[in-house]
Amino acid sequence: MLIIVLKRSRKKRKAFLKLDGLNAFVALDTRSRTLVAVKNGSPLVAGMGKNENFVASDAAGIVDYTRDILFLEDYDLLSIEGDKITLYDVRSGKEKRLKHQKVDWQIEPESLGKFKHFLMKEVYEQPRVIRRIAHESGYEVVHLANLIKKSFGTYLVGCGTASYACLAGTYLFSEISKRHLNFVIGSEFNYLEDFITPRSLVIGVSQSGETADIIESLTKAKKKGAQLSCLVNVIGSTLYRLVDFKVLIGAGQERAVISTKAFIGQISLLLFTSYALANRLAEGRRVLQKTARAMETILSKDSQSHIRVLARKLWRHDHIYIIGRGISYSAALEGALKIKEASYIHAEGFAAGELKHGVIALVEKGTPCIVIAPPDKTLGAVLAAAMEVKARGGLIIGLSDKNNEIFDHFVKVPEAGLGSLMLNVAVLQTLSYYLTLDRKHDPDKPRNLAKSVTVK
Ligand code: G6P
Helix, strand or coil, X not given: CHHHHHCCCHHHHHHHHHCCCCEEEEEEECCCCEEEEEEEECCCEEEECCCCEEEECCHHXXXXXXXXXXXXXXXXXXXXXXXXXXXXXXXXXXXECCCCEEXXXXXXXXXXXXXXXXXXXXXXXXXXXXHHHHHHCHHHHHHHHHHHHHCCCEEEEECCHHHHHHHHHHHHHHHHHCCCCEEEEHHHHHHCHHHCCCCCEEEEEECCCCCHHHHHHHHHHXXXXXXXXXXXXXXXXXXXXXXXXXEECCCCCCCCCCCCHHHHHHHHHHHHHHHHHCCCHHHXXXXXXXXXXXXXXXXXXXXXXXXXXHHHHHCCCCEEEEEECCHHHHHHHHHHHHHHHHHCCEEEEEEHHHHHHCXXXXXXXXXXXXXXXXXXXXXXXXXXXXXXXXXXXXXXXXXXXXXXXXXXXXXXXXXXXXXXXXXXHHHHHHHHHHHHXXXXXXXXXXXXXXXCCCCC
């Protein structure tokens, strides 16, 4: 009721302006049959249909009914009385011009097809996501590479899974294009923003484009005059509309709460951009194509039955450790997050070199330790760390292109250069799925988690 009178009364409008924090309200006055929507910080969209109108927190919820969408800005107040739609600025009370737009997104069918859960369906879409980027994102990654080249300080900002994509990005840019990029977790940006200047480039990485910590970080960077870019999956999202140059991940709608294919898309784009920055775009494309093919091998029946059996050996354990070095360190973190989120087993990813600085104290007889050992410059050192764990009774599960006598169990992961990161993550995504089934949880609806976190 408060909201209904907002547009008419200056006093009540002021009350709304006093509200602190992120919010979006929708209220219905049943007497006058007026629907009012108002927002500050949280996402809110309206859809204009024929003899019907819609309000939702994001456009994906209503595009099945109408493609005529109005994205509300902060302090917009929308009033819908029958066919009469009016927009006000809640600060001044003045009427604003309605700027709705037609969206022509492809909507994916909600069907599971041959899959039991969206989580696995989306993992199986990953080779397609990588190929699409290899074939269609050339222009975007070259443009982004130029922005990085011109900037004085580039920051990758993400939360959760996207934060691990950002961390992996720092390794990719270092190795491929010899360029230092900064990585900041969205919720920590507040405390590290002092270095942002008008010459900085801040790249928000996000599946939903609505994560509050990312929006807040980029808004602050904008105030400091920085240039903004993003890798985002949801067209029209707040992040999409906030930045100067956007790169679409194009993974298609992610329905499972746990992010999989968007992460693979983010890594593919960061890898491709690193190659573009090194003027080796064609080589980047080849690495992506090889990775897509190799991922199909991992998702093949044989390889999956093997991972299924491995899950049966692990699901009763309370703790699983994952180690990797270099780019595989980010794979270890992402793999551990997948296992935690879905199966609720305590899983931790570590940089293998950190074992001796504390983690080794946790290893007991039979403690499972997954060792990410691709045939790259990290191999010798990561196997040495695995040896240390084994000497203390740890159960070693090796992810590598070749078996090794240190491994108690072995999952074959084809060699794909810097694309191996995505392959190791695919193994851990599917392992996490099977662990979740064995522990009788729902892989698509993990407890306490939300698909997009629009609150601070
Ligand atoms: C939530 C989800 C995670 C996701 C994170 C960041 O915590 O549960 O799966 O990685 O938000 O989301 P974003 O949409 O910004 O990538």
